[in-house]
Amino acid sequence: MSYDTQPKASHFIDGAYVEDTSGVPIPVIFPATGKQIATVYAATPAIVDQALASAHRAQRQWAAMSGTERGRILRRAADMMRDRNHDLSVLETYDTGKPYQETIAVDATSGADALEYFGGLAGSLTGEHIQLGEDWVYTRREPLGVCVGIGAWNYPTQIACWKGAPALACGNAMVFKPSEMTPLCALKVAEILHEAGLPAGIYNVVQGLGEVGASLVTDPRVAKVSLTGSVPTGKKVYAAAAAQMKHVTMELGGKSPLIIFDDADLDNAVGGAILANFYSSGQVCSNGTRVFVHEGIKEAFLKRLTERLSNAVIGDPMDEATNFGPMVSEKQMKIVLDYIEKGENEGARLVTGGKRLNRDGFYLQPTVFADVTDDMIIAREEIFGPVMAVLDFSSEEEAITRANATEFGLSAGVFTRDLSRGHRVIAQLEAGSCFINSYNDAPVEAPFGGTKMSGVGRENSKAAINHYSQLKSVYVRMGDVEAPY
Ligand code: NAD
Numbered sequence: 001m002s003y004d005t006q007p008k009a010s011h012f013i014d015g016a017y018v019e020d021t022s023g024v025p026i027p028v029i030f031p032a033t034g035k036q037i038a039t040v041y042a043a044t045p046a047i048v049d050q051a052l053a054s055a056h057r058a059q060r061q062w063a064a065m066s067g068t069e070r071g072r073i074l075r076r077a078a079d080m081m082r083d084r085n086h087d088l089s090v091l092e093t094y095d096t097g098k099p100y101q102e103t104i105a106v107d108a109t110s111g112a113d114a115l116e117y118f119g120g121l122a123g124s125l126t127g128e129h130i131q132l133g134e135d136w137v138y139t140r141r142e143p144l145g146v147c148v149g150i151g152a153w154n155y156p157t158q159i160a161c162w163k164g165a166p167a168l169a170c171g172n173a174m175v176f177k178p179s180e181m182t183p184l185c186a187l188k189v190a191e192i193l194h195e196a197g198l199p200a201g202i203y204n205v206v207q208g209l210g211e212v213g214a215s216l217v218t219d220p221r222v223a224k225v226s227l228t229g230s231v232p233t234g235k236k237v238y239a240a241a242a243a244q245m246k247h248v249t250m251e252l253g254g255k256s257p258l259i260i261f262d263d264a265d266l267d268n269a270v271g272g273a274i275l276a277n278f279y280s281s282g283q284v285c286s287n288g289t290r291v292f293v294h295e296g297i298k299e300a301f302l303k304r305l306t307e308r309l310s311n312a313v314i315g316d317p318m319d320e321a322t323n324f325g326p327m328v329s330e331k332q333m334k335i336v337l338d339y340i341e342k343g344e345n346e347g348a349r350l351v352t353g354g355k356r357l358n359r360d361g362f363y364l365q366p367t368v369f370a371d372v373t374d375d376m377i378i379a380r381e382e383i384f385g386p387v388m389a390v391l392d393f394s395s396e397e398e399a400i401t402r403a404n405a406t407e408f409g410l411s412a413g414v415f416t417r418d419l420s421r422g423h424r425v426i427a428q429l430e431a432g433s434c435f436i437n438s439y440n441d442a443p444v445e446a447p448f449g450g451t452k453m454s455g456v457g458r459e460n461s462k463a464a465i466n467h468y469s470q471l472k473s474v475y476v477r478m479g480d481v482e483a484p485y
Contacts, residue, residue: 006037010023012187012190014201015198018047032318034361034362054204062168075115082112088188100317111162111165112161116444121169134479140474144468145173146175147223148213149167150229172223180208220244227250251457253285256410266297272438273439278366282385283384298392335384339387346376348370348372350367371392372390396425432447433446
């Protein structure tokens with residue numbers, strides 16, 4: 001392998017790489033081969049303390065800079081990420097197994113978008129003036145302090161930036177813990193931010209499993225926790241943060257509905273369903289994995305879907321022609337295979353796929369089940385793999401009721417040519433990030449996040465500013481004070 005995947009050290013603290021091999025070793029596995037490509041070590045309590053202490057020490061000075069100065073550094077980092085997109089994308093592919101064809105288009109570029117967008121906003125963050133007769137109130141938008149970011153494994157560069165960019169724009173410092181499955185990319189984000197001029201201590205990366213995440217969440221120096229992960233982890237992290245009244249952003253899992261009406265453009269709807277289920281081998285939180293297809297077009301939809309899926313190029317993710325890669329890990333592959341077996345046992349019709357590929361690495365076929373009913377496990381639980389469940393429906397009202405009958409509420413989509421129906425249906429779906437005649441677009445300008453068990457708070461857009469800052473309100477009396485005695 002010509003590309004060096006072993007990072008200089010496991011952690012990035014106070015502006016420099018830091019190693020401590022006394023922590024638990026974490027092997028980094030290339031999912032396309034199953035071979036180990038690097039080793040990092042979980043943070044010991046001393047490393048966690050070093051990272052939090054450096055963030056705590058540096059934060060006030062960073063907050064004292066003007067927003068324009070802070071923003072300039074973030075925007076410089078964005079440019080550097082774009083210049084290095086190739087290398088960052090290769091690393092993302094080694095870290096996750098996602099095809100280079102995807103990573104070159106999506107990962108470092110969307111991270112750069114976040115740095116550019118929040119870098120641009122940083123200079124415009126203000127409070128307001130409220131006149132009350134002669135007296136007045138003004139508000140100050142202040143940073144929270146030290147923020148902890150904890151990442152999932154599916155978009156390691158993007159998550160490191162989606163959390164870091166708004167946090168830093170608002171004048172906070174961050175300690176970021178990547179997923180133990182994909183520890184490499186966040187280190188590069190930290191390196192680039194510092195090369196762009198970020199003061200030491202403002203963006204730190206520590207490695208580790210859940211217990212390292214838990215120790216960050218409960219540290220009294222931490223003011224806010226932003227987690228991207230599963231609902232069970234979210235419940236634990238939210239509860240731990242609540243015990244110390246900390247701010248949270250929770251970006252959690254989903255089982256999102258995609259409703260396809262019989263007047264939809266069939267090829268667009270099939271394309272939407274493919275994007276909603278098979279991009280990143282199905283390892284996307286907002287995926288529309290419950291595809292409700294009007295009974296009148298169900299067979300035509302399945303036929304076209306199967307035809308188009310046969311064109312998926314499955315193979316070496318480094319090959320630019322490959323557009324469908326392996327699962328992130330053997331463990332995740334087994335979880336998904338287990339769900340496929342459950343689907344078959346529950347009587348769903350396997351339309352295509354369903355098998356592991358006979359090659360090295362953790363490859364599964366894109367899999368479609370039809371005749372899925374609402375009570376089946378594959379229609380209720382998040383699988384987080386390339387498994388689409390197709391359910392049929394006959395009326396709009398029925399589709400909405402069934403789409404909402406879930407504890408999750410991350411995303412939802414509708415395909416129809418009827419403009420009023422599109423808006424009417426989306427308005428009734430219980431989800432945070434929705435799509436009409438499209439699926440899984442996530443531009444930095446749009447708020448992203450879930451309702452119900454899928455999360456709390458929003459990432460991206462101006463809305464994220466509210467989750468990384470707080471308002472201080474100051475009453476100013478211009479006249480004498482009237483006291484009762
Ligand atoms: P996970 O919940 O297993 O782990 C997420 C992160 O939390 C990891 O870094 C892990 O080490 C850490 N963690 C685990 N236990 C912890 C604890 N007790 N305290 C603190 N940190 C702890 O999730 P995963 O398997 O890495 O990722 C897949 C999940 O993430 C899916 O459910 C997916 O839907 C979700 N996800 C959500 C979004 C979103 O934006 N809504 C995006 C990507 C992934």
